Amino acid sequence: MYILHYRKFFYIISGALVAGSFLAILMWGIPLGIDFKGGSLLEIEYVNTRPDIQIIKSRIASLDLGNVLIQETGERGILLRAKEITEEVHQEVLVTLSDKGKEPISEKRFTSIGPVIGKELQEKALISIVLVVILIIVYIAFTFRHVSKPINSWTYGLIAVLALVHDVTIPTGVFAFLGKFSTGEVDTLFVTALLTILGLSVNDSIVVFDRIRENLRLRIGKTFEETVGISLRQTITRSINTSLTIIIVLFAIYFFGPESTKHFSLVLIIGLIVGAYSSIFIASPLLVDIAKRLKK
């Protein structure tokens, strides 16, 4: 099977992607959204025409808001990010932006989150991810419990999870890059996307493992490597197609869906593509290598 034959090559690609992602995260940091670090976000739209962004900036500078980021959105809107602000300051900002009502505005959304909540959420996010990973290892180890030769069921679980770590590291790395050079934030929805990737992308690994289990029972293939190769060839179409249908709808959400779920669908698209790749090109070949190592 060519995938197994060239597996070193695929390991290198994945290794490079994961290393690059870690490097990106270390260099630029994870761009935390305001729901994780606290802060405020205000989106408004000018009813008539939007004043020049420099004018808006100088008006806002008269308020003591610390570091403020102002972005233009759409034709007449602006998006403003700052530290956490109270309701009084929020009202002041609105008055300032509308130049005391001379340039009428409509408020589209406003969020202000204190740092306490952010910390709590960060913790909860980490716990959730770790919990899902552990549950998946345990679940796979349990359903594959009758498989023992040449490797035991815990190894299947661990390898599936290794592939998952790969699948969530790469989107995080991409967002570290996007956070630095474009717009991209790691917010609650991002974590939601990661947790969804964990649940979905393990499916492909399970389909291959399930077939390996069946073929081992039917004694198909002379060596373990051959069995894995046959299983991969038998299941590769369905592995790709099951991911493909999900990626199709995700692209629909990305291109046609609301603004608030754009980044969310992007994370999922990246995660599912690398997820399908890792299930086919990394997880199953790793089974063969581990079996070989154990033999020695």
Next chain:
Amino acid sequence: MTITGYRITAALIFIFGILLGCFVFLSERPSDSFLARFPFKLGLDLSGGTHLLYKADISTLPEEDRSDSFNALRDVIERRINIFGVSEPVVQTEVHSDEAGNPEGRLIIELPGVTEINEAIQLIGATPVLEFKVETEEFEKIRAKLEQNSGTSTPIENPETLYVSTGLTGEHLTSAQIQFNTVTGEPLVVLNFNDEGKKLFAKITEDNIGKTVAIFLDGSPITTPYVREAITTGQAQIEGQFTPEYARELVGSLNAGALPIPISLLSTQTIGASLGDEAVAKGLKAGIVGLLFVSLFMVVWYRLPGFLAVVSLTFYMVLVLSLFKLIPVTLTAAGIAGFILSIGIAVDANILIFERLKEELFETKKMDEAIDNGFSRAWFSIRDANLTSILSAVILFWFGTGVIKGFALTLTIGIIVSMLSAIVVTKIFIKALGLGEKTNRIVSLMGSGFR
């Protein structure tokens, strides 16, 4: 089951699906009909509105009083919100542990449709105001009039204008308790005043024997007992045919007025209605586009079974949308994304089955046997794959705030219902075709991909 049996079942599923489709469609049309009672329930991010999160300082409260005080706090807040006339406001309290493991109270308020939050925040954040008021002269005239044409009891409008403040407020109250009349068994509310309150209350009751004294909480009268005699003990009993529940609530409110749980704002979120409408419209569009492309892929790649999978998928969609309406599930932008995502996931079980079916067709001569084996042998990987997705959705439900909970819920419902539709419904459809003998033509119809 015989082929006729499968055909009848398939026809029933068809009819049921069409009925569900009619339900989903008709219940969205504005009318006074029964069906209009089942609209989609939209979350704050789609309907527009305000989400406020407060910290309730319960560090000074003894643990046994906590739930009473929380209930009282919620009542007070609900009463204040009602002034705004918000439809379906949400007021929730919960207790968290902070980093050091100490309990920390939270108060969550959702105000759909309210985007002018300044006034709301001020009103909610104010300390509850309990006031004792006496009748104005005008009130006496009105009452005299009412007594003249006795028998026709006209409800008194705007009671606020008929009472005047006395200077006796919640600050003078040390506590309120519930007691029961030993004779009638009816509940009484007992108020205890401090020294200054004792003097004020004695004077008020002395001056107003035979009249009513009104107790106002946050500007609206909660009770207007008659004064029978001057009370100098610093303790007042309010009798008034209360139900025990109401009396308990009243005591809670009075205690809150006297000893409110201090609250402070932790986060604010406001979403304008225009943003929500846009999100709904775009979500709908994304759903339709996603469905079309997935259907196209299934029919082109999996041919006849692919077509049947699309029919089951349509059935799946109307079923899930009906469930969203009936349960009801609060839809958020993320929740809609979860539903669209579930369209892509729903056909996965079918893909696994059809691939297996094709393999089985190579092995066996009998069509029926191949179909049965295809479905039963694909089941294990479908089960394992979907269970891991449900696992992560359950954790998501725990992790998430409202928006995420919506996503987790729609995804979970989607995965469970899709397993049903992909396995049971598609199988019935395939069986109902009655493909009979395994001929080349049928094998190619059941084939897939480029071969």
